[in-house]
Amino acid sequence: MPDQPSKLRTRRRTETRRTIQEHAVRLFTERGYDATTVAEVAETAGMSPMTVYRHFPTKEDLVLVDEYGALVAERILAQPATQPLVRRIGNALVDSATALTGREHGEGPSVGEEFLLARLRLMISTQALRARHLDNHYVLQQAIVDALGDDTTDPDTVFRAQVAASACLAAMHTALVRWVEDDGRTELPTVIAKALAAFGADTVGVEGGDPLT
């Protein structure tokens, strides 16, 4: 039983995955998500529909790959537990976004970012995709709460963590939408920080906004 099932096989595997996904996103963008069938995607990618289903369990998964979840959970752990909840979570979200869309100052969206933008455009404009994307946030929320590692015996503590996580994720999603509407011209971490600051400042009232703004 090979722990690393032979480099060549896994390479081809991820290769075909990429191929399928790129063709899918392109077709969806051109003709619309609902108007494109999985069979058409398969044909364009030069394979049978079954193969597509083997790599992506549902049509939605052709667009919704979650590179984000693992990053966030990892960065939550890096935050000092002394900070207030929303700050720990917020920082982790901003850091993850930085890691995801790393670009040099002054540059425009990179190639990878253009792909991300295309996918997000689909996720926001298509009902089915938007719904599943928001549901992914729901499980990411659980991951964050777990990563926070606060006292899990006290239901009230858990509840507060859940509220903080869901609220932060919602703010981040709003930031994502704005980022897309701006075609990614502003840097993503900046927009997310702005969103978090906005809802933080408003919650406080008027007493001096966050310097992040």
Add this chain to the structure above:
Amino acid sequence: MPDQPSKLRTRRRTETRRTIQEHAVRLFTERGYDATTVAEVAETAGMSPMTVYRHFPTKEDLVLVDEYGALVAERILAQPATQPLVRRIGNALVDSATALTGREHGEGPSVGEEFLLARLRLMISTQALRARHLDNHYVLQQAIVDALGDDTTDPDTVFRAQVAASACLAAMHTALVRWVEDDGRTELPTVIAKALAAFGADTVGVEGGDPLT
């Protein structure tokens, strides 16, 4: 051409709607949502599948009826515009919940509330339903921003309103989950208020929590 197409017709219409929905929720709860076909629901309700689809465009809509959206939008307008955003929205959410689950003090869940609980249990445990439910929040968010009626020319103001609305709705959703896990023993408005206070207090930091807690 009768403007009010004869009371009796509309009455029967809403009647069959209720019938279908009750049978559907019961079957879904007993056998599971995915394991129950629309054809089975139709048969149980004593009608053809076509009729079910005439009354509910999708299987998901058999569970997801939104009595909440209109209430919230209406109550946003009732809030004084001097308050900070999250308070205006939060108050509207709590008030709407009160209106929705009005019960006398000391009572347990009413009949209507039991039905609501059953539907929410399905919405939370079933992927497809949970996703669509969260997506409904997404459109409710837009309704709230519109109802706030703040300066729509300044993109930053709109952005802040969107962030506040989405964060509040996320907090409310977390409250809903908790309410369901508690089988509705605590009163819903109380739980929602607690959630909003939690994320408000945490955002502020430590400087004196909200008296709502």
Add this chain to the structure above:
DNA sequence: CATTTCATGTTAGTTACTACCAATCTGGTA
């Protein structure tokens, strides 16, 4: 080279949903 494992293809089936047409029923009118 033999064997086992994996990626792919084929076929047939289920189910949500749509389009279209026919039958039936209801509410009001001549």
Add this chain to the structure above:
DNA sequence: TACCAGATTGGTAGTAACTAACATGAAATG
């Protein structure tokens, strides 16, 4: 009462997203 217009329902056929079961070719291991 007889009748008409519109609304409600039913039936049939079709599309498309999946799933299960089996066969085949290529690749990795011994």
